Amino acid sequence: MRFINAKFIKSASKKAEFIVDELPQVAIVGRSNVGKSSLINMLTNIKNLAKTSSTPGRTRLVNYFNINNQFYLVDLPGYGFNKAGKSTASAWDSIMNDYFLDNEKLKLVLLLLDCRHEPSELDKQMADYLMTNEIPFVIVLTKTDKISRSELNLNKAKIARLLRFNIDLIVPSSALKKQGGENLGTIIEEYLNR
Numbered sequence: 001m002r003f004i005n006a007k008f009i010k011s012a013s014k015k016a017e018f019i020v021d022e023l024p025q026v027a028i029v030g031r032s033n034v035g036k037s038s039l040i041n042m043l044t045n046i047k048n049l050a051k052t053s054s055t056p057g058r059t060r061l062v063n064y065f066n067i068n069n070q071f072y073l074v075d076l077p078g079y080g081f082n083k084a085g086k087s088t089a090s091a092w093d094s095i096m097n098d099y100f101l102d103n104e105k106l107k108l109v110l111l112l113l114d115c116r117h118e119p120s121e122l123d124k125q126m127a128d129y130l131m132t133n134e135i136p137f138v139i140v141l142t143k144t145d146k147i148s149r150s151e152l153n154l155n156k157a158k159i160a161r162l163l164r165f166n167i168d169l170i171v172p173s174s175a176l177k178k179q180g181g182e183n184l185g186t187i188i189e190e191y192l193n194r
């Protein structure tokens, strides 16, 4: 699938503002600064569709992008920060629970991890939460332009082992080099058609 027609629809700050309609949803989660907005911009090939930032954690918004009138790509708040932008020990934030639980339109979650680092406690909480709640997800490794191919392979295997996650469902990506988009398109299409 190519993301031919992408449009920002709205930001929601609470459950009452969430979009509930006939279109399925694919959500993106990960800690602040991992590269969520950059991935959206890469996938849609629109430079500033999602705002990127080097100062994490200020906004707690759920951002909806309509893709091809086929589904919503949903940018969730980066975890590890509360509403005031202070760091917290929990990935949890009521807006995330509200979004995830009983969301019949949610077909797939992309859990983003920086390819350079071991998953943090918060990343593990996030993966556990998705598994416990039987929410389908794949892991997307971001910023692969920052390490060598051999390092990437080592880190990928390590992340799979630490999170007990199928290594075949770990997708490397680089927004800078525009890599990984085709793979993700194929995976998203597959989950939308389930």
Ligand SMILES: Nc1nc2c(ncn2[C@@H]2O[C@H](COP(=O)(O)OP(=O)(O)O)[C@@H](O)[C@H]2O)c(=O)[nH]1
Binding pocket: 030, 031, 032, 033, 034, 035, 036, 037, 038, 039, 051, 052, 053, 054, 056, 078, 142, 143, 144, 145, 146, 173, 174, 175, 176, 177
């Ligand atoms: N080198 C490199 N930098 C990236 C990549 N993706 C994101 N970044 C940078 O990482 C920072 C955070 O990115 P952003 O997309 O705003 O992360 P978000 O907070 O998860 O939405 C920005 O400075 C981006 O330019 C990538 O693939 N390669």
Ligand SMILES: [Mg+2]
Binding pocket: 036, 037, 038, 051, 052, 053
């Ligand atoms: Mg962002």
